[in-house]
Amino acid sequence: MxxxxxxxxxxxxxxxxxxxxxxxxxxxxxxxxxxxxxxxxxxxxxKDPTLWGPEAEAEARVRLGWVDTHTRSRELLPQLAELTSELADLDHVVLCGMGGSSLAPEVIARTLGRPLTILDTTDPGQVRAALADRLERTVVVVASKSGSTVETDSQRRAYWQAFLDAGMSEAEAGRHFVIVTDPGSPLAATAAEMGAFTVLADPNVGGRFSALTAFGLVPTALAGVEVTELLDQAEAFAGSLxxxxxxxxxxxxxxxxxxxxxxxxxxxxxxxxxxxxxxxxxxxxxxxxxxxxxxxxxxxxxxxxxxxxxxxxxxxxxxxxxxxxxxxxxxxxxxxxxxxxxxxxxxxxxxxxxxxxxxxxxxxxxxGIDAFNQPNVTESKENTNKILASGAPTEQPSFTEGAIEVYAPPGVPNDLAGALRWLVDGIHGDGYLAIMAYLDRGADADAARLRPALAEAVGPPVTFGWAPRFLHSTGQYHKGGPQVGSFLQITGTVDVDLPVPGKPYSFGELQAAQAAGDRQALADRKRPLLRLHLTDRSAGVAQLLEAAGALPKRR
Incomplete structure (x- = not known):
């Protein structure tokens, strides 16, 4: 360098x-x-809200609190100290949150070497593994700005039921929860009903800008991070802005x-x-x-x-x-x-x-854009809700090869290597390939090796996202940004499903509906899309990595 x-x-x-x-x-x-x-x-x-133009002004007016939220977050420190002391016997911290509610705490915990379990998935295998880990010593931080995030609500329900099934009373179960949300959100009311600890976040900070608010500080403080140091660093830097x-x-x-x-x-x-x-x-x-x-x-x-x-x-x-x-x-x-x-x-x-x-x-x-809205994030959510209500459409694979069912448009070659080559060859000029894995981030971790494997062959930028977390991240760009993307969606068979307590669907059904809803959003934009369904996840990932590694490099 x-x-x-x-x-x-x-x-x-x-x-x-x-x-x-x-x-x-x-x-x-x-x-x-x-x-x-x-x-x-x-x-x-x-914090001038006019910087992004008149159409963005109303949104910006209530979203610029991040500029100095580090000063207001100091007011949380006594509450965090009290929570940490009160829950000292619960030394396994699980964060249930999506997007901005989980990404910053994950960076903080990883960087500072503190243990924090991030649950930002609807994969039943990953959820089941979390529920089975030190349940009696677990404090669950449920973090949602809106209070209506379906993934987070489903995870909260699963943990609540698990505590009750373990023989806890409702009062005992409530002690195992800390709720982080905006004032007046539906989740704040739910927290009161549960008897859970509640920490209210800065309402004038959007989720992806919330690293130094309660969303970033509560779970990491419980995990043992000295969060005052983060606020000191931000305050010292703020003088240059x-x-x-x-x-x-x-x-x-x-x-x-x-x-x-x-x-x-x-x-x-x-x-x-x-x-x-x-x-x-x-x-x-x-x-x-x-x-x-x-x-x-x-x-x-x-x-x-x-x-x-x-x-x-x-x-x-x-x-x-x-x-x-x-x-x-x-x-x-x-x-x-x-x-x-x-x-x-x-x-x-x-x-x-x-x-x-x-x-x-x-x-x-x-x-010249509004940096604080996310107009296309709700699209896949709405598609998911419709599919959960009416049932997923029946689909038949174009062909099956080994442990992989391939769902492709008409005219795509009837072999895995040919289908991948069709997708790669369709990327032109300033295009990119997005890999979207509706899998278990722990058990199916090898799937992430697809990004460098396909980048070696493709040439244009290749991204990788675990689902559904990417729906709260690059999912906005996929739908609202330049329409030059090509998409590889990977789903997997669920061997042991898990019901979502109080709901008429399971985690596996929710995950499948989210994948189908996202496919619909991309299909509506006529984007190239190839879906690979792994009937055996371990064997399917290995087979896919081998096929990706064998692709010839594009010139």
């Missing part, structure tokens, strides 16, 4: 950004200069916007090994859901390592991130598969959260 060492660094409060100036200067006109002359830094720091110079978040946002408007509208996110674990998954949701709408957007691609396939490309901006480096240092570690990353972001985690949120808001200004 010696090339980056020679580039100007912009730094504040221990967080540095390198390479952003070169990205901005490579554009026809400086985005940094334009947003600075327009007064964006000061206006954004002052109104500045025209020495503002690394502005530099990052201008680079994102400049690259996207110049045709580099994909961003690969790579850990540099500098001590922050999993930030790419959190930033993926922040970028995709904030920018992917109105037919435009920035596609984030989380890659496994600097040497993974698909890190670089003609329409890709490569960004590395880490936490252990100071403003004057840069790790001379492994280079990316294409050489040096375009931009490097290094600094403490609390500052990283605030810097990326600010940068994405700036990119929204540059792109």
């Amino acid at each position: 010696s090339e980056l060492l020679g580039q100007p660094v912009e730094a504040a409060a221990g967080l540095s950004v390198r390479g952003a100036e070169a990205v901005d200067q490579a554009a026809a006109a400086s985005t940094r200069t334009a947003v600075t002359m327009a007064g964006v830094p000061g206006q954004l720091a002052a 109104a500045s025209e110079r020495d503002n690394p978040a502005l530099a990052l946002g201008a680079a994102l916007g400049a690259a996207a408007t110049a045709g580099r509208d994909k961003v690969t996110l790579i850990s540099d090994g500098g001590g922050i674990d999993g930030l790419g998954d959190w930033a993926e949701q922040l970028i995709a859901e904030s920018t992917g709408k109105s037919g435009i957007g920035i596609l984030p691609v989380v890659v496994e390592s600097p040497t993974s396939p698909g890190v670089t490309g003609k329409d890709i901006l490569t960004i590395s991130y880490g936490g252990a480096l100071t403003a004057g240092e840069l790790n001379d570690g492994e280079a990316t598969s294409g050489g040096t990353p375009d931009v490097a972001v290094n600094g403490p985690l609390g500052a990283q959260f605030l810097a990326w949120e600010y940068a994405v808001a700036v990119a929204g200004v540059v792109l």
Whole structure:
């Protein structure tokens, strides 16, 4: 990374950004200069809701609390200390939440080395495994801003029933729950009925911007994280946000916007090994859901390592991130598969959260979109509800090969290798391939190896998402962003299902309905879609990896 060492660094409060100036200067006109002359830094720091245009103003007015939520979150500290003491005997913390309610806590816990079980799935196998793990010592944090998220409600119901089945009274079961939600949400009322502990979140912060609110702090504090340190880091960094110079978040946002408007509208996110674990998954949701709408957007691609396939490309901006480096240092570690990353972001985690949120808001200004709504996320939800009510449509596989049933449009070759090649060959120009795995993130973890395997053959950006969590993340980009995506959906046979207590469907039926609802949303947009159903999950994943690895590279 010696090339980056020679580039100007912009730094504040221990967080540095390198390479952003070169990205901005490579554009026809400086985005940094334009947003600075327009007064964006000061206006954004002052939470001006007019920055994203008149149509976005109403939404922005109630969604800019993230700019200084770290100051209000200090009011939670006494309550968190009391909760941690009261529940000290419950040392297994499970977080039931989707999207912004789970991604930031996962990064915090992984980075700081604290155990936290994330349950952000409807896969019955994964849910059953969680329920079987140290139940009597478990505290369940149920986190939902709206209070109506179907996945989270289903997980709450399953845990409640499991506690009762274990012989607990309702009062005893209620003690095992901590509810995090917005004031006045349906979940707040449910919490009162359950006798659960309730922590109310900042209502003026959207889910994907909620890392430093109760959504990020409650589960991690219970898991043993000293969350005050995160707030201190953000507060120290916040002083730079109104500045025209020495503002690394502005530099990052201008680079994102400049690259996207110049045709580099994909961003690969790579850990540099500098001590922050999993930030790419959190930033993926922040970028995709904030920018992917109105037919435009920035596609984030989380890659496994600097040497993974698909890190670089003609329409890709490569960004590395880490936490252990100071403003004057840069790790001379492994280079990316294409050489040096375009931009490097290094600094403490609390500052990283605030810097990326600010940068994405700036990119929204540059792109001319509302960075705070998610107009297409509800589409798949509505499709799911309709399918649960009326039943899934009957489908017959186009053909079966080994442990894989293949569902493909007419004219697709009747063999797995040919079907994959059809999907890959249909990606043109600025297109991308999205792998969507409706599987068990634990038991079926090898499925994630498909991303680098297919990236090796495809060439264009390849993303991977576990379902249904990606529906709350890149799912918005898939439907609302540029309609250039091709899609590989992977589902699997459920050997042992699990009922959702109090509902007329099971977790397996809910998972299948979500997959079918998402297929319908993509079909309505006439996007290329191949569905592979694994009749034996382990054998099917192995078979699929072998087929992907045998694909010839595209020229």
